[in-house]
Structures are given as structure tokens and as C-alpha cells.
Amino acid sequence: MRPSSLTPSVALTTPISGYVKSVSINPGQFVNPQDVLVEVVDRTGLHLELKVFEKDIARVQKGQRVLFKIPNSGVAQEQEAEVFLVGQAFDDDARTVRVHAHLHKPSGMLPGQYVAAHIQTAGARHxxxxxxxxxxxxxxxxxxxxxxxxxxxxxxxxxxxxxxxxxxxxxxxxxxxxxxxxxxxxxxxxxxxxxxxxxxxxx
Incomplete structure (x- = not known):
């Protein structure tokens, strides 16, 4: 006898709006309550995460301008961002510090993409x-x-x-x-x- 509680489909809702990055299940697959079914990315919080070498981190501070490009994107013009957080811990293997920057106009970017960036420090003009x-x-x-x-x-x-x-x-x-x-x-x-x-x- 088929239980009456089974239904052919179930509507899934997410607490955030965004885009589906990956789907971890297949039709008809049994899942447990703790399983990750779908990964959703909210692009409204998209920002840059940069790795700055230990020897340069002393010159980086909040509010500095960042110019960056997305390699192989076909867009030659540099985009802008602004440093809002400088990490306080070193990566022991690479000897780098993580620096986060807000995007001014996130154009054509996807989560996880690599960028080539320059942080404009208060150095002398040449x-x-x-x-x-x-x-x-x-x-x-x-x-x-x-x-x-x-x-x-x-x-x-x-x-x-x-x-x-x-x-x-x-x-x-x-x-x-x-x-x-x-x-x-x-x-x-x-x-x-x-x-x-x-x-x-x-x-």
C-alpha cells in the first residue's frame, strides 16, 4: 500500500535571493535532512578578496582605491573597488594577508573568479x-x-x-x-x- 504522505514534487525555498551555483542531487535520489541540495549565491554581497604579500601589507589600509581586471574577460578597462577590511592573520604557507574590497560597479563578475589587482597606496607620484x-x-x-x-x-x-x-x-x-x-x-x-x-x- 502506497503511503498517502508521498508527493511527486516538493517546493524548496531559500532565505536569500540569488543564483544557483551548483545542484548536488539527481531526480529520484534519497536525501537526508543534513544533505546540501543546492548552493545559492547572493551577488548583492559580492566583493574582492585579495592576497597581499607580507612585505607589502604595512602600506595597505582601509579606504584605499583598488584597480583590477578580470583576465581573459575581453574587457580592457580597469574596474574600481575600495578596501574595507585588512586581515590580521598571515597565511603561513604563502606568507600573505587577506584584504577585502567593496566593488564600485560589479560588472560581469562571477563568484570565485580570479582578478589581477593593484592597490593604490600613499606612495610618491611618478x-x-x-x-x-x-x-x-x-x-x-x-x-x-x-x-x-x-x-x-x-x-x-x-x-x-x-x-x-x-x-x-x-x-x-x-x-x-x-x-x-x-x-x-x-x-x-x-x-x-x-x-x-x-x-x-x-x-
Whole structure:
């Protein structure tokens, strides 16, 4: 005799709204009260969890701006977040500290995705240029600036600079000559200009 309490389906409700991340059961499967049936993710609380190395954690604090990208997402523009919590414990294996940041506009993100992030600390400001804009020449390097337009085309001037660390295709520069902030610096094609300058000197 079939018990009258059995029903072909049961409505399941969740205390939060969100998206189903995973389903751990199959139709007709017997489950116990303690079994996890479905995992639901609430994206309204989505935030970044970053791992910062021990040597850098002293410069990280609440309120700092975070710029990040999602690798292989096809979106070149960086997104923004803000640090709201700095962990107080080290991961003994990786020697890192967890840092959490609120997203300004969570666009196209999914829980568990990896991001490439930079935390803007209160460091000194430096001028930077793409690496292809700098002619490396030992301790002293060169950059070019557009000076105006002449009868035969644009005129350029070469400036001596000292370069610093490079990161993500950009390199910091310290001018060794007076260089006003309004100077129009060449951002690409520096090696072409250097070749033209050398050719003119040879001729």
C-alpha cells in the first residue's frame, strides 16, 4: 500500500535571493535532512578578496582605491573597488594577508573568479611612459617630445631621463632636464625617431 504522505514534487525555498551555483542531487535520489541540495549565491554581497604579500601589507589600509581586471574577460578597462577590511592573520604557507574590497560597479563578475589587482597606496607620484616610448641607453635614457609643426612636418626634441621600475608595459621616468607638465611626449615610435635622428647626423 502506497503511503498517502508521498508527493511527486516538493517546493524548496531559500532565505536569500540569488543564483544557483551548483545542484548536488539527481531526480529520484534519497536525501537526508543534513544533505546540501543546492548552493545559492547572493551577488548583492559580492566583493574582492585579495592576497597581499607580507612585505607589502604595512602600506595597505582601509579606504584605499583598488584597480583590477578580470583576465581573459575581453574587457580592457580597469574596474574600481575600495578596501574595507585588512586581515590580521598571515597565511603561513604563502606568507600573505587577506584584504577585502567593496566593488564600485560589479560588472560581469562571477563568484570565485580570479582578478589581477593593484592597490593604490600613499606612495610618491611618478611620471610614466610606455616602454616603447623610451630609448634605453645605459644609465641615461631618452624620450621624445613634440615641439610644434614646421614647413616639412612636426619637429621633435630628445630629452634625457633616468628610468625606474617597469610594470604592465609602463616605465617610470625622472627627467634630467627641465620638462614642463604641458610638454607633448611621444608615447610610441621612439625608436623610429631615434633612427631618423641618427640617419640625419650621419648625412
Amino acid at each position: 611620471r610614466t611612459l610606455p616602454e616603447e616610448a623610451v630609448i634605453q641607453a645605459g644609465e641615461v635614457s631618452y624620450i621624445f617630445a613634440r615641439q610644434g609643426r614646421g614647413a616639412s612636418g612636426y619637429r621633435f626634441r630628445r630629452y634625457k631621463v633616468q628610468t625606474g621600475p617597469a610594470q604592465d608595459g609602463d616605465v617610470t621616468i625622472t627627467p634630467l632636464e627641465a620638462l614642463p607638465d604641458t610638454t607633448q611626449l611621444v608615447r610610441r615610435g621612439a625608436y623610429f625617431l631615434e633612427a631618423e635622428l641618427s640617419k640625419g647626423q650621419d648625412e
